[in-house]
Amino acid sequence: MEAIVAGAVAGTIPDYQLAAWLMAVTCRGMTPAETSALTAAMVASGETLSLGRLGQATVDKHSTGGVGDKVTLIACPLAAALGVRVPKLSGRGLAHTGGTLDKLESLPGLTVDLEPERFLRQVEQVGIAIAAQSERMVPADRVLYALRDVTGTVPSVPLIASSVMSKKLAAGAAGIVLDVKFGRGAFMPTLEAAHQLASLMVELGSLAGRRVTALLTAMEAPLGRAVGNALEVREALGVLEGQGDPDLREVSVSVAAEMCALAGILADPAPALAAGAGLDRFWALVEAQGGRRRVLPEVAPEAGVVAALEEGWVQTVDALAVGNAVLDLGGGRRRKGDPVDHGVGVVVEARPGAEVRWGDPLCRIYARSPGAAAAIEPALRGAWTVGPEPPALSPHVRGRLTSTPFPRA
Numbered sequence: 001m002e003a004i005v006a007g008a009v010a011g012t013i014p015d016y017q018l019a020a021w022l023m024a025v026t027c028r029g030m031t032p033a034e035t036s037a038l039t040a041a042m043v044a045s046g047e048t049l050s051l052g053r054l055g056q057a058t059v060d061k062h063s064t065g066g067v068g069d070k071v072t073l074i075a076c077p078l079a080a081a082l083g084v085r086v087p088k089l090s091g092r093g094l095a096h097t098g099g100t101l102d103k104l105e106s107l108p109g110l111t112v113d114l115e116p117e118r119f120l121r122q123v124e125q126v127g128i129a130i131a132a133q134s135e136r137m138v139p140a141d142r143v144l145y146a147l148r149d150v151t152g153t154v155p156s157v158p159l160i161a162s163s164v165m166s167k168k169l170a171a172g173a174a175g176i177v178l179d180v181k182f183g184r185g186a187f188m189p190t191l192e193a194a195h196q197l198a199s200l201m202v203e204l205g206s207l208a209g210r211r212v213t214a215l216l217t218a219m220e221a222p223l224g225r226a227v228g229n230a231l232e233v234r235e236a237l238g239v240l241e242g243q244g245d246p247d248l249r250e251v252s253v254s255v256a257a258e259m260c261a262l263a264g265i266l267a268d269p270a271p272a273l274a275a276g277a278g279l280d281r282f283w284a285l286v287e288a289q290g291g292r293r294r295v296l297p298e299v300a301p302e303a304g305v306v307a308a309l310e311e312g313w314v315q316t317v318d319a320l321a322v323g324n325a326v327l328d329l330g331g332g333r334r335r336k337g338d339p340v341d342h343g344v345g346v347v348v349e350a351r352p353g354a355e356v357r358w359g360d361p362l363c364r365i366y367a368r369s370p371g372a373a374a375a376i377e378p379a380l381r382g383a384w385t386v387g388p389e390p391p392a393l394s395p396h397v398r399g400r401l402t403s404t405p406f407p408r409a
Contacts, residue, residue, distance in 0.1 A: 001034065001037040001038045001040075001041045002037075002041045002044075004018075004021065004038075004041075005038070005041040005042055005044075005045055005140045006041075006045070008140055008143045008144060009045050009139050009140050009143060015147060018143075018144070018147055019147055019151045019153075022144070022147060022148055022151055022153040022156075022159065023151060023152075023153055025153070025156055025158060025159060026152075026153040026155070026156040026159070029156075029157075029158060030158040032200065032203055032204075034158070035158040035161060035162055035200065035204065036203075036204055036207050036208075038158070038162045039161070039162040039165050039166050039169070039204050039208075040208070041140070042138055042140040042141055042144075042162060042163075042166035043138065043166050043169050043170045045138060045139050045140035046136050046137045046138050046139045046140070046170065047134060047136045047137050047170070048137070048169075048170045048171075048172060049087070049089075049116060049119075049137070049170065049171050049172040050172060051087055051120070051123075051172040051173060051174075053120065053124075054085050054087065054120065054123055054124065055085065056174050056263075056264075057083065057084055057085050057174075057263040057264065057265070058084075058085045058086075058087055058123075058172070058173040058174050058175065058263075059079065059084050059085070059086060059173055059174070059175035059176070059177060059259045059262050059263050060086070060087065060088055060089070060168055060171055060173035060175070060176050060177070061075065061076055061086070061088060061176070061177045061178075061179070061255060061259060062164060062168055062176065062177070062178050062179065063178075063179040063181065064160075064164070064178075064179065064180050064181050064186065064187055064188065064194075064197070065097035065098075065181065065186065065187060066097060066181040066185050066186050066217075066219040066223055066319065067097065067098070067185035067219065067222045067223070067227055067319040067320070067322055067323035068098070068185075068222035068223040068224050068225075068226060068227045068232065068319070068322075068323075068348075069097070069098065069179075069181070069219075069223050070098075070103060070223070070224065070226070070232040070233070070235060070236045070248070071179060071223070071248070071251050071252050071255055072088065072090065072100045072130070073100070073103060073104075073232070073233065073236035073240075073282070074236050074239050074240055074248070074252035074256075074273075074278065075251075075252045075253075075255035075256040075259065075269075076088055076128055076130065076256075076259075077128060077240065077278035077279070077281040077282040077285060078240070078252070078253075078256045078269050078272060078273055078277060078278030078281075079256045079259035079260055079263075079269070079278075080126070080127035080128035080278070080281045080285075081127070081272065081277040081278045081280070081281045082256070082260055082265055082267040082269060082272060082277065083127075083260075083263065083265045083267070084127070084259050084260055084263040084265060085123050085124075085127055085128075085263070086123070086127065086128040086129070086130075086259070087119065087120070087123045087128075087129060087171065087172070087173055088100075088128070088129065088130045088131070089130075089131060089132070089133040089137075089167070089171045090112070090130055090131070090132070090133075091132075091133070092132075092333070092336075097185075097186075097187075097323065097332075098227070098228075098229060098232065098331075098332065100130060101130075101132055102229045102332075102340055102342065103229045103230075103232050103233050103236075103342075104130060104233075104289075105229075105342065106229040106230040106233055106297035106298075106342035106343070107233060107286055107291045107295070107297050108291060108292060108295055108297070108298075109290045109291045109292060110286055110289050110290050110291035111289055111290045112130065112131050112132045112289065113131065113132055114129060114131040114132075114289070116134075119131050122285075122288045122289070125288070126281070126284045126285055126288050127281060127284075128281060128284075128285050129285070129288070129289070130285065130289075131289075133167060133171070137167070137170045137171075138166050138167050138170050140166070141163050141166055141167060144159070144163070145163060154187075155187070157193075157196055157197050157200060158200065160187070160197060161197060161200040161201045161204060162204070164178075164201060165201050165204040165205060165208075168205070168210075169204075169205070169208050169210065173210070174210065174211060174262075175210065175211040175212070175213075175259070175262030175263060176205055176210055176211070176212045176213075176262075177212075177213050177214075177215070177255055177258045177259050177262065178198060178201055178202070178212065178213070178214040178215070179214075179215050179217055179251070179255055180194045180197055180198040180201070180214050180215065180216055180217070181194065181216075181217050181218070181219040182194035182216065182217075182218065182219060182398075183218050183219040183220040183319065184219065184220050184318055184319050184320045184321075185219040185220065185221075185222065185318075185319025185320050185322075185323055186219040186319075191216060191218075191398055191399070194216045194399075195216060195399060195401070198214035198216060198399075198401050199214075199401055201214060202214050202401050202402065202403050203403075205403060206403035210403075211262045211403060212262075212402065212403045213258045213261070213262060213400065213401070213402040213403070214400070214401045214402070215251075215254055215255065215258065215397055215399070215400055216397070216398045216399035216400070216401075217251055217396050217397050217398065218394065218396050218398055219319055220316065220317075220318075220319060221316065221317040221318075221319050221348075221351065221352055222317065222319050222322050222323070222348055223247060223248055223251065223396070224239075224244070224245040224247065224248035224348075225245050225248075225347050225348045225349070225351070226345060226346075226347050226348075227322050227323060227326050227331075227345050227346045227347075227348070228326050228329075228331045228342075228343075228344055228345015228346060228366065229297070229331065229340065229342040229343075229345070230296075230297035230298060230299045230342050230343050230345070231299055231345040231346075231347060231366065232345070233296075233297050234296060234297065234299070235248070236282075237279070237282070237296070239252060239273070240273070240276065240278045240279040240282055241276055241279055242273065242274045242275065242276050245351075247351075247396050249273065250395065250396055250397065251396050251397060252273070253269045253270050253273055254397050256269035256273070257269050258400075297342065297343070298342075298343050299343050299345075299366055300341070300343040300344045300345075300366040300367055300368055301366065301367075301368075302364055302365070302366055303365055303366065303367040303368070303369060303370050303372065303373035304364070304365040304367065304370060304373030304374060304377060305361045305363070305364050305365070306361070306362045306363050306364075306365070306377055306380045306381050306384075307358075307359050307360065307361055307362065308350070308356040308357065308358060308359065308360045308361075308362055308384075308386065309358065309381075310356075310358065310386050311356065311357050311358055311386070312355070312356065312386040312387050312388050312389075313353065313354065313355050313356070313386065313387055313388075313389060313390045313391060314350045314351065314352050314353060314354045314355075314356060314362075314384060314385070314386055314391075315352065315385045315386060315387045315391045316352055316384075316385045316391075317348060317350075317351060317352055317383055317384055318382070318383040318384075321379055321380065321382060321383035322346055322348070322363075322380065322383050324379065325346060325376040325379050325380050325383075326344065326345050326346055328375065328376050328379075329341065329344040329345070329365075329367050329368075329372055329373075329376060330344055330368075331344045331345050341368070343366065344366055344367050344368065344372075345366050346363050346364070346365055346366070346380065347363060347364045347366070348362075348363050349361040349362060349363055349364060350362045350363070350384070352391055352393060353390060353391060353393050355390075356386060362380070362381070362384050363380060365377070365380070
């Protein structure tokens with residue numbers, strides 16, 4: 001594994017041989033020992049971040065990506081307000097999944113490019129920093145992912161696990177909370193597939209001496225109501241003010257609770273969230289990274305409404321269809337490096353379980369022109385299914401795996 005990773009980074013192994021190896025891994029799988037060796041070699045391929053001066057209460061958080069997933073913007077400031085030190089390195093969105101960095105960059109003046117000393121100093125002073133990963137960290141992942149993207153080998157569980165965990169381990173936090181999503185709007189299609197990936201990532205972290213917990217969360221419908229960078233920031237702020245969508249609150253509180261547990265802090269994030277504990281910490285983060293307190297991100301005009309054409313109860317809202325519609329508006333990127341319009345998006349008005357009558361709004365479209373809104377309306381209309389009876393609703397958090405016992409008060 002060390003030879004393969006070194007050859008990939010140095011360019012001494014040709015792409016066609018690396019591609020053949022990636023395809024073999026995808027077809028045949030890897031043992032946990034092989035995956036651990038690959039992960040360690042990827043970490044060693046570049047720089048790592050030393051967080052020793054921050055103590056042992058450092059906890060990072062990672063989501064495998066989903067439509068409307070703005071949990072980081074809520075759970076991380078909330079955990080920081082409760083005493084967790086949160087040194088978070090994040091990524092940008094690709095395809096239908098939004099990236100935390102894109103959401104933050106919708107705030108005027110905010111930068112996510114922090115030098116290591118500034119990053120560490122901000123965590124010391126504010127309790128939290130969310131920044132882009134240095135290009136010098138885990139260069140092997142960029143080389144291998146570029147090949148995976150063009151060879152159809154992205155869905156391999158060992159390759160996904162080593163890609164995620166190599167970056168988390170290089171970032172240096174003592175604890176890691178993983179939000180592993182499954183369903184139509186996620187990369188893992190089923191709960192079983194998400195469990196397999198989560199189990200492997202928890203094991204990789206444990207073998208590297210880190211405390212790791214993974215939550216399995218559903219992504220059949222968009223999480224919360226807003227999909228689109230600036231709209232999601234505004235929705236996250238609403239939750240931090242003690243309001244907002246109950247499903248989004250459920251996942252955010254669950255993630256914050258796990259972050260506190262890994263930091264050894266016995267605290268209940270639910271009443272803290274209701275009291276607005278994370279709001280001031282969020283704005284402190286924004287100010288520390290060049291933004292302005294209480295200056296909201298710009299949102300495109302409301303350019304269209306998709307109305308119900310039948311009566312009944314909303315059964316499902318297809319997260320993938322909604323995510324792709326926002327992508328068509330320019331709110332995401334199909335390829336790395338594509339420009340993103342932070343202001344466009346969709347706000348869901350009728351979530352699963354809602355009763356609707358003819359003409360009620362299913363969602364609102366925020367776009368740069370009525371024509372752009374009209375172009376995605378048919379796809380959005382097809383995302384909703386309506387039935388004669390209320391559906392049976394399940395909680396978003398469906399499972400939990402950990403390498404560390406959960407402390408109880």
